Structures are given as C-alpha cells and as structure tokens.
Amino acid sequence: MVKYIILLFAVILQDRKEAEFQKITLFDGRLVFTIPKNMKEDRAATYFRDNFKYSKYFLTKDSTLEVQMKVHYEQYIQLRSYMKSEKEELLFRASGIDKKITKEEVRFTKKRTVLLISCEFTRPGTRLEKYIAKRVVFNTSAGLVGLNMFYGYNTKEEKVVGDHVFERIIEGIEMR
Numbered sequence: 276m277v278k279y280i281i282l283l284f285a286v287i288l289q290d291r292k293e294a295e296f297q298k299i300t301l302f303d304g305r306l307v308f309t310i311p312k313n314m315k316e317d318r319a320a321t322y323f324r325d326n327f328k329y330s331k332y333f334l335t336k337d338s339t340l341e342v343q344m345k346v347h348y349e350q351y352i353q354l355r356s357y358m359k360s361e362k363e364e365l366l367f368r369a370s371g372i373d374k375k376i377t378k379e380e381v382r383f384t385k386k387r388t389v390l391l392i393s394c395e396f397t398r399p400g401t402r403l404e405k406y407i408a409k410r411v412v413f414n415t416s417a418g419l420v421g422l423n424m425f426y427g428y429n430t431k432e433e434k435v436v437g438d439h440v441f442e443r444i445i446e447g448i449e450m451r
Contacts, residue, residue, distance in 0.1 A: 403427030
C-alpha cells in the first residue's frame with residue numbers, strides 16, 4: 276500500500292514539474308530548449324556581436340538561477356577537441372572566487388555529441404554563497420550553441436533541485 280502511495284505521489288510531483296517549464300523555440304524550430312516558467316528574459320543583457328548570431332539571457336526574479344544561451348555562426352567540426360577552450364569559457368563566465376572544474380564529459384544526446392562541463396565557485400557576501408555553473412555545447416544546423424546555467428544553493432537539497440533543473444533543460448533540448 277505504501278509503495279502505491281509513494282508511486283502516486285511521484286506521478287503527481289512529476290506532472291507538476293512538467294507544468295513548471297516553458298519551451299523556447301528559435302530559428303524556425305531548429306533549436307528548442309526548455310527553461311523554468313519563473314524565469315524571464317533579461318532583454319537588457321541580450322546583445323549581438325560579430326561572432327554571435329544570437330544571444331539570450333534568462334533570470335529568476337532573485338537571480339539565484341541564470342541561463343545564458345549563445346548561438347555562433349560557425350560549427351565546431353571536431354567538438355571533442357574543444358573541451359579545453361570550453362572549460363576556460365565556463366570559468367570565465369562564472370563570476371566568483373575559488374572556481375574549480377568538477378566534471379567534464381562527452382554525452383550523446385538525441386544522436387548528437389554534446390560537451391557537458393560543471394564547475395563550483397563561491398560568491399562571498401551574497402545570500403547564496405555557493406554556486407554551480409554548468410555548460411553544454413553542441414552543434415545544430417543554426418550553428419554552434421553554448422548554454423550556460425548558474426544556480427546558487429546553501430543546502431544539499433537546493434543543490435539537488437538545481438541539478439534536476441539543469442538535467443530537465445538538457446533533456447528538453449531539440450537540435451535540428
């Protein structure tokens with residue numbers, strides 16, 4: 276009986292989590308990704324430079340969760356060989372101290388090679404002093420896409436929630 280109640284609770288919780296995400300569609304459907312519904316686009320931070328085709332920033336109201344998405348004009352031919360430069364990019368984007376890479380891997384998601392890099396850092400003097408930064412890099416027909424996510428936490432439970440949100444963002448990516 277207890278197993279059925281737990282299973283029912285998990286199904287209800289999963290349905291609730293499904294409703295908490297919104298889809299963002301770009302380039303006529305060639306790139307689709309999901310972000311939490313409580314995130315809003317920061318239009319002031321969106322800019323265009325010569326080496327970016329497209330750039331978008333999304334933040335929560337209290338800035339404890341931030342997603343940056345950049346699409347380059349070119350694609351990387353040998354994506355794996357760019358792991359070192361992508362780690363440097365993530366460390367550059369992580370604004371804090373005591374930065375260290377905690378994970379780097381090559382994944383195959385939806386028949387595509389994806390680089391996944393994680394780092395931890397601290398922001399002293401902020402409400403949430405510990406932060407995690409994660410970066411996903413992959414090619415689409417629209418160009419090379421770099422997706423950064425930063426989230427703050429104080430407890431292990433908050434860290435687990437942030438990890439879950441990031442996994443949902445990765446699962447929601449559609450590349451054409």
